[in-house]
Amino acid sequence: MNVIVIGPRGKMGKLITQAAAQREDMILVGGVAPKGRDYVGKDLGQAAMLGENLGKLVYDDLEEIIEDCDVIIDFSTRETSMNVLDAARRHKKALVCGTTGFSEEERNKFVQAAGEIPILYAANTSRMVNVMRKLLETAVRLLPEADVEILEMHDQWKIDAPSGTSRELGEAMAKALGKEWEKMAVFGREGASPREKGTMGYHSLRAGNIPSSHTVFLGGMGERLEITHHSYNWECFARGACDCAAFLEGKPAGYYTIEDVIQL
Numbered sequence: 001m002n003v004i005v006i007g008p009r010g011k012m013g014k015l016i017t018q019a020a021a022q023r024e025d026m027i028l029v030g031g032v033a034p035k036g037r038d039y040v041g042k043d044l045g046q047a048a049m050l051g052e053n054l055g056k057l058v059y060d061d062l063e064e065i066i067e068d069c070d071v072i073i074d075f076s077t078r079e080t081s082m083n084v085l086d087a088a089r090r091h092k093k094a095l096v097c098g099t100t101g102f103s104e105e106e107r108n109k110f111v112q113a114a115g116e117i118p119i120l121y122a123a124n125t126s127r128m129v130n131v132m133r134k135l136l137e138t139a140v141r142l143l144p145e146a147d148v149e150i151l152e153m154h155d156q157w158k159i160d161a162p163s164g165t166s167r168e169l170g171e172a173m174a175k176a177l178g179k180e181w182e183k184m185a186v187f188g189r190e191g192a193s194p195r196e197k198g199t200m201g202y203h204s205l206r207a208g209n210i211p212s213s214h215t216v217f218l219g220g221m222g223e224r225l226e227i228t229h230h231s232y233n234w235e236c237f238a239r240g241a242c243d244c245a246a247f248l249e250g251k252p253a254g255y256y257t258i259e260d261v262i263q264l
């Protein structure tokens with residue numbers, strides 16, 4: 001597959017470029033950076049700090065290379081991802097988006113575009129996190145009375161909170177309970193007491209260079225169950241992003257999720 005990476009200097013973009021370069025089923029056709037960056041026009045391998053040339057360049061306009069690709073992998077920012085989505089739609093290209101922090105309206109644009117192109121959206125592309133989701137669905141079904149609280153920890157530079165993963169985990173648990181996530185979610189509990197039964201509390205911690213940690217607490221009387229995932233770096237997400245892109249090869253237009261790729 002011919003692949004374009006958006007934001008190849010980003011934490012995820014670098015690792016996705018590296019992971020795609022190592023795969024035999026992928027050919028990188030270029031990267032796309034914001035205008036004005038000193039690495040625009042440079043070799044993609046140097047831009048992504050791989051320490052080697054890949055023989056492909058970084059552009060500051062997706063339009064320049066989009067026709068050469070089969071799939072775009074985009075882990076960037078909300079605004080950029082909306083523009084990438086528009087371009088993918090206009091050029092009928094497959095898209096993997098892992099950016100988080102979208103509004104409801106923005107999320108809907110991905111669903112609408114899936115009528116025209118293959119789109120895979122995943123707030124978390126780690127296999128283990130997807131196993132965690134399955135465990136949580138089972139746990140809340142077996143413990144419907146437990147108080148659910150979610151703590152997510154990330155690095156100091158993360159711009160959105162709560163994490164996209166914590167939202168997806170919460171939505172999966174709400175669905176398993178037969179409830180609406182929007183009616184359960186409470187963001188922070190400062191000043192609110194006592195705890196309202198049936199709510200799902202969200203807590204975000206930002207510090208240092210923590211790559212990603214999610215703990216779901218199921219609180220009972222005299223006991224609690226904690227299910228946690230820690231990543232030590234972002235490589236698991238980059239590998240998963242490439243698996244998602246490979247999955248889209250030859251797929252018809254439609255909205256796909258990580259559950260289609262990692263069938264559990």
Ligand SMILES: NC(=O)C1=CN([C@@H]2O[C@H](COP(=O)(O)OP(=O)(O)OC[C@H]3O[C@@H](n4cnc5c(N)ncnc54)[C@H](OP(=O)(O)O)[C@@H]3O)[C@@H](O)[C@H]2O)C=CC1
Pocket residue numbers: 006007008009010011012013032033034035037075076077080097098099100101122123124125126164234237
């Ligand atoms: N789905 C998953 O499994 C995961 C999702 N994420 C999500 O991915 C997103 C990115 O995370 P992360 O890599 O840590 O963030 P970074 O800030 O490190 O990277 C964002 C990248 O986007 C680039 N960028 C910004 N504007 C544009 C533009 N107009 N055109 C092209 N590129 C642009 C930036 O370029 P420059 O470097 O030049 O500023 C930067 O390289 C976040 O939303 C995060 O939550 C993260 C990890 C895993």
Ligand SMILES: O=C(O)C1=N[C@H](C(=O)O)C[C@H](O)C1
Pocket residue numbers: 100123124154155158162163164165166211212213
């Ligand atoms: O920004 C990150 O780092 C991550 N973002 C994703 C999220 O918001 O859930 C996935 C993972 O937690 C890493």
